[in-house]
Every structure is written in C-alpha cells, then in structure tokens.
Amino acid sequence: MQLGTYVVDPPVVLAPMAGITNVAFRQLCREQGAGIYVCEMITTVALAHRNPKTERMIEFGADETPRSMQIYGVDPEMTAKAVRRIVDESLADHIDMNFGCSVRKITSKGGGSAIPYKRKLFGSIVKAAVDAAAPAGIPVTVKMRKGIDDNHLTYVEAGLIAQDAGVRWVALHARTAAQRYSGEADWESIATLADALDVPVLGNGDIWEASDALRMVAETGCAGVVVGRGCLGRPWLFADLQAAFAGRPERVMPSLGEVAAVMRRHAELLVAWWGAEREGVTDFRKHVAWYLKGFPVGSELRQAMAMASSLMELDDLLGKLDGDAPFPTAVLGQPRGRTNAPAKVVLPYGWLDDRDDEAVPLDAEHDDSGG
Incomplete structure (x- = not known):
C-alpha cells in the first residue's frame, strides 16, 4: 500500500x-x-x-x-x-x-x-x-x-x-x-x-x-x-x-517473564519521554492490567504494580512474577480495552434539520487535545 x-x-x-x-x-x-x-x-x-x-x-x-x-x-x-x-x-x-x-x-x-x-x-x-x-x-x-x-x-x-x-x-x-x-x-x-x-x-x-x-x-x-x-x-x-x-505462520506467545521485559521497556520509554521517573511510571500504570490479562497474577501484586511510582519499585514487583508462566491462550481473540453500551448520540439542537448547512458549529473546538 x-x-x-x-x-x-x-x-x-x-x-x-x-x-x-x-x-x-x-x-x-x-x-x-x-x-x-x-x-x-x-x-x-x-x-x-x-x-x-x-x-x-x-x-x-x-x-x-x-x-x-x-x-x-x-x-x-x-x-x-x-x-x-x-x-x-x-x-x-x-x-x-x-x-x-x-x-x-x-x-x-x-x-x-x-x-x-x-x-x-x-x-x-x-x-x-x-x-x-x-x-x-x-x-x-x-x-x-x-x-x-x-x-x-x-x-x-x-x-x-x-x-x-x-x-x-x-x-x-x-x-x-x-x-x-x-x-x-x-x-x-x-x-x-x-x-x-x-x-x-x-x-x-x-x-x-x-x-x-x-x-x-x-x-x-x-x-x-x-x-x-x-x-x-x-x-x-x-x-x-x-x-x-508476509505469509509466515509464526505468532508471538510470550511467557510472563518475556511480558515483564516488555513492560519494563515500556515504562523505561515513558520515563525518557516524560523526562521524569515518577511521571513516566505513573503514566505506565494504566497499561498494567492489559499486559497481565489472563496470566496467573494475584490481585495484590496487580494492584501494587498499578500504584508503582519508580522504576526500582516496578523492577521489584516484576521480579515477583512467575517468569515461566506460559501465555494464556484463552484470551486470544478476546476484546481488550474499553467496552461500553450503545447510547444515543448527543448533538446540537437542530443538527439533523439541514444536511447542507455549512455553518461552523459554535464552540465545537477546544483549546486542548485528545478525546
């Protein structure tokens, strides 16, 4: 392409x-x-x-x-x-x-x-x-x-x-x-x-x-x-x-130890991007549950990782994982990330009345990003 x-x-x-x-x-x-x-x-x-x-x-x-x-x-x-x-x-x-x-x-x-x-x-x-x-x-x-x-x-x-x-x-x-x-x-x-x-x-x-x-x-x-x-x-x-x-059959099925290495790499990259260890590790917290989905990891350890504030603390917690645990194939093909119920789309008053109206929506843009 x-x-x-x-x-x-x-x-x-x-x-x-x-x-x-x-x-x-x-x-x-x-x-x-x-x-x-x-x-x-x-x-x-x-x-x-x-x-x-x-x-x-x-x-x-x-x-x-x-x-x-x-x-x-x-x-x-x-x-x-x-x-x-x-x-x-x-x-x-x-x-x-x-x-x-x-x-x-x-x-x-x-x-x-x-x-x-x-x-x-x-x-x-x-x-x-x-x-x-x-x-x-x-x-x-x-x-x-x-x-x-x-x-x-x-x-x-x-x-x-x-x-x-x-x-x-x-x-x-x-x-x-x-x-x-x-x-x-x-x-x-x-x-x-x-x-x-x-x-x-x-x-x-x-x-x-x-x-x-x-x-x-x-x-x-x-x-x-x-x-x-x-x-x-x-x-x-x-x-x-x-x-x-490319027509090749191989697929990556990392052990928990290999996942832990990727998690550490991710946190390290975030720290470098933020330029501050606490901010980078804090940003990483949201990813913990996604990485550990399906693996045999106790709730206390999961929670502790989701509250880590330094790479040293994260390293200590990652070291407590069973590195030999195989990838949980039961999660393959399963949805990840946010899911929610259908909902009526909230639109400005009269939005559907005229498809050819070229007026720019009032206050539609915000002086920030994301969404």
Missing part, C-alpha cells in the same frame, strides 16, 4: 488513542513490526494556537518515519491554518483527519462523528486540509465511522466526498457513533465502501489477532487495516501482523 512516497508494508496502521499512542508507545510498537504509527489526536485550534500541552503531544522520535499526525477540526479556515503550520515547520509527513470521535463532549458541539452528516461542511474541512498540505506533498487521509446511528448512515457519501477532495485513503471504523465500542463491527460496511471508492479503504474494528486482519482483508477487499484496542498490553501484535501479511 502506498502513502505518498512511503510504502506501507505491511498495510497496518496504529489507530490514535488518547493517552496511549504517545512517542513511547509508538516506539515500542515500531520495535515489533513495520506499519504506520499515528500520534494522539490533535485539535486544529490547539495546533494553530500552540497550546503547550499540544506541543508535547506532537513530538516524534528521532528515527520515526513517516511522522504521522492525526488532527481533528470543525472549521475549514482553522484546519487550513493548522495544516499550514505543519507544512511551514515540517511537523509531520502524513496527516490523518479524525471524523470518528463519538464522545459526548465532541458530538454535543457538532464535532467528530457528527460532522460527516453535514456533507458540505465535511467536504470543506477535508479540502482545506488537502489544499494546505499540497505544496509540501504531504498526503492526507480520513478516518470515520459508519454514521451517527443506523438511521443516519453517512459513510459511503462521506467517503466519496473525501475522495473527491483528494485524500489518499479512507479508513472506516465499522460501527456507528451510537454503538460506541459495543457489539460487533459491521465488516460488510467496509466491503460496501471498498466497492464504492477508487482510493484505498482501510478497515477498523474487532481486529484482536493477526488472523482477524487477514480475514478482514479477504472478506471485505479492503487494502489494509487499522488496529486500536487489540494492541493494548500486546505491542507484539504488530510482529504477528507483519508475519501474517
């Missing part, structure tokens, strides 16, 4: 995840296998206004290539301004646009997965980014959901609009915003979109193992896959994906 001048082999993309896909996590995953590794979502207003928190979030590793940044915007003018900064200061080599965020604070202002319903506004935002990125030859891609809910599906029309605007690929999380992370992803919608577009379509949703990725490509005809929650506590999933797409 091609992304501008970059060959994406295997055709695997790490999905941006707030508070997860920072420099440290991306480096850890890149050490396992090739692909595109996208930073956390950045709001265009924060990028344009040089929000201090955002300045840290847009950092990339010295050897990170291509530098892939996901932006979120609701205003074509602000989007163009943010992308021009990316171009002028050479901040990234690839820009992905998020139109899939389904959290209340975003959709209630008309942002995220609510935007594609406003087809003209959506098209203006995407075209603003593509046009602003063009002088530097920076490829722009789009990630979105099926629609607001089953009664307001937008993915085919939005995909065609994005294609006409000049994006290099369209990634589809095969759930509606109302589904959030519940139920099963509708892979048939990925096939529908792949049939409708000329640009590559990437599939996202329920890729827990490398075999799921191969099956998604075979069943839908998509050109590649986007992996999110499946790699939480399992960065070696990218090694499995690289092997699978």
Whole structure:
C-alpha cells in the first residue's frame, strides 16, 4: 500500500488513542513490526494556537518515519491554518483527519462523528486540509465511522466526498457513533465502501489477532487495516501482523517473564519521554492490567504494580512474577480495552434539520487535545 512516497508494508496502521499512542508507545510498537504509527489526536485550534500541552503531544522520535499526525477540526479556515503550520515547520509527513470521535463532549458541539452528516461542511474541512498540505506533498487521509446511528448512515457519501477532495485513503471504523465500542463491527460496511471508492479503504474494528486482519482483508477487499484496542498490553501484535501479511505462520506467545521485559521497556520509554521517573511510571500504570490479562497474577501484586511510582519499585514487583508462566491462550481473540453500551448520540439542537448547512458549529473546538 502506498502513502505518498512511503510504502506501507505491511498495510497496518496504529489507530490514535488518547493517552496511549504517545512517542513511547509508538516506539515500542515500531520495535515489533513495520506499519504506520499515528500520534494522539490533535485539535486544529490547539495546533494553530500552540497550546503547550499540544506541543508535547506532537513530538516524534528521532528515527520515526513517516511522522504521522492525526488532527481533528470543525472549521475549514482553522484546519487550513493548522495544516499550514505543519507544512511551514515540517511537523509531520502524513496527516490523518479524525471524523470518528463519538464522545459526548465532541458530538454535543457538532464535532467528530457528527460532522460527516453535514456533507458540505465535511467536504470543506477535508479540502482545506488537502489544499494546505499540497505544496509540501504531504498526503492526507480520513478516518470515520459508519454514521451517527443506523438511521443516519453517512459513510459511503462521506467517503466519496473525501475522495473527491483528494485524500489518499479512507479508513472506516465499522460501527456507528451510537454503538460506541459495543457489539460487533459491521465488516460488510467496509466491503460496501471498498466497492464504492477508487482510493484505498482501510478497515477498523474487532481486529484482536493477526488472523482477524487477514480475514478482514479477504472478506471485505479492503487494502489494509487499522488496529486500536487489540494492541493494548500486546505491542507484539504488530510482529504477528507483519508475519501474517508476509505469509509466515509464526505468532508471538510470550511467557510472563518475556511480558515483564516488555513492560519494563515500556515504562523505561515513558520515563525518557516524560523526562521524569515518577511521571513516566505513573503514566505506565494504566497499561498494567492489559499486559497481565489472563496470566496467573494475584490481585495484590496487580494492584501494587498499578500504584508503582519508580522504576526500582516496578523492577521489584516484576521480579515477583512467575517468569515461566506460559501465555494464556484463552484470551486470544478476546476484546481488550474499553467496552461500553450503545447510547444515543448527543448533538446540537437542530443538527439533523439541514444536511447542507455549512455553518461552523459554535464552540465545537477546544483549546486542548485528545478525546
């Protein structure tokens, strides 16, 4: 798969995840296998206004290539301004646009997965980014959901609009915003979109193992896959994906001792990124349960690791694990990370009244990032 001048082999993309896909996590995953590794979502207003928190979030590793940044915007003018900064200061080599965020604070202002319903506004935002990125030859891609809910599906029309605007690929999380992370992803919608577009379509949703990725490509005809929650506590999933797409049968099944070594590496990378041991180890805490899922580790030890504040303390606790414990195959194929129930999508008053209204949602963007 091609992304501008970059060959994406295997055709695997790490999905941006707030508070997860920072420099440290991306480096850890890149050490396992090739692909595109996208930073956390950045709001265009924060990028344009040089929000201090955002300045840290847009950092990339010295050897990170291509530098892939996901932006979120609701205003074509602000989007163009943010992308021009990316171009002028050479901040990234690839820009992905998020139109899939389904959290209340975003959709209630008309942002995220609510935007594609406003087809003209959506098209203006995407075209603003593509046009602003063009002088530097920076490829722009789009990630979105099926629609607001089953009664307001937008993915085919939005995909065609994005294609006409000049994006290099369209990634589809095969759930509606109302589904959030519940139920099963509708892979048939990925096939529908792949049939409708000329640009590559990437599939996202329920890729827990490398075999799921191969099956998604075979069943839908998509050109590649986007992996999110499946790699939480399992960065070696990218090694499995690289092997699978190369036609090799080997899969990584680390013992608990080998997992402990990866955990220590992750914490070490976070400490280096934060520049402070306590902050780095504290940031690592959220990953403990994901790494230890299914392993025979007592609740007291798990809890202690989730409260560690130094590498020395973490080393002591990791040393108490049974390093010979085999990988728990019972957890293979099981969902990881957040799951939640379907919920009505909160939208601005009258949002569904006029699909062709190009008015920029009021107060939709916030001077911060993540979500």
